[in-house]
Amino acid sequence: MGRKAGLKVPTPRRQRTRKHLGNGNCTDNVHSQGINILSHFFICWSFKIVLTLSLITMLVSCFLLYSVYAQIYEGLMSYTVWIIIYETVNLAVQTLTDEFSVALVRAMRWFGWVSRASLHCFWLYFVVTHAQIIYQSKKQGNIITYHRRISLGSGETPRRKSKIINFIPHYSD
Template sequence: RKHDDHLAGASVAAVYMILVTNIYLIFEVGHLERAMTDMAQIKPFNLTEVGKMLPYCYYTAITLAVMTYPVCVFLIYSVQNRLYMGMFAYVAWFIFYDLANCLIVALVYQVSKEAWFSLSPLEWFGLATRIPMDCFWLSFVVTYALMIIESKGQGRLSLRMRRSSRIVSEPPRFRLSQVIHFYLKPHV
């Protein structure tokens, strides 16, 4: 059961990150459009070289977000095929990704002061709420990867626990982890 919970948690981590990235891209494209509109109203000679960097900050954030999609798909593949190195690569990517986004928001804040552009409070709020949630879901990925390493060290072929017999009159329990595992399991 512990195995199934962590398998489901690691799989849901990838799905969660895909959904969050969709939302993040919608907001970042909106922030970029707003920045471009505001910058167009500033006379070009009043815009410093630092101020001209503002769109490139958003371009970088959007590029990093788009690169997240294949990383999430790779996590789903790694979870289903029990590739712990793939899971650790995912964790490394998201540590880099969150740090890069912190730097980008800080840089946008500095550049926005020079460009007479106000940074949206949603950018700070989005970053402040996403990082704790990323840590929560990454804990499932790390735990599941460690369980795989441990099982390979013990020489077990399967992480599945033996099922105990049930009384026939007891109805089967519905578990989200079983549904996710069924749909994500490769069917031959």
């Protein structure tokens, strides 16, 4: 008997890896493993969840830039809330799909999550601080954003005559 070329029997590990990435029917072995419904959802739809979260984050980041330009503190705070939700869901996906990864891939995924979450925490400090400044300036009636002209000369500046007076014809009889 010769070798059977091209016949490959999938191992259970290969099947689980393929299933959690969205290839194949995820519902086959997950129910038999005794995983609850929420975990099942995250495992089966992890790729689509992460992709959707990333697309929404890009849109929310564009809204953040507009909010900074337009001085809208609600936009900055909504960005802050979204990033917290984004990182929480990514942590859940990371934790629930961790057993389906090879050790090296698992280490790289955790490193990526920790570095991204650290950078988000770093930048959120500045976003919240800027939102607080905008909120306080709107609360005070935009006094902070009003720029007065300051004279470098003496403390008192003489009042100028209105330019309208120059346009009124003066007749001397």
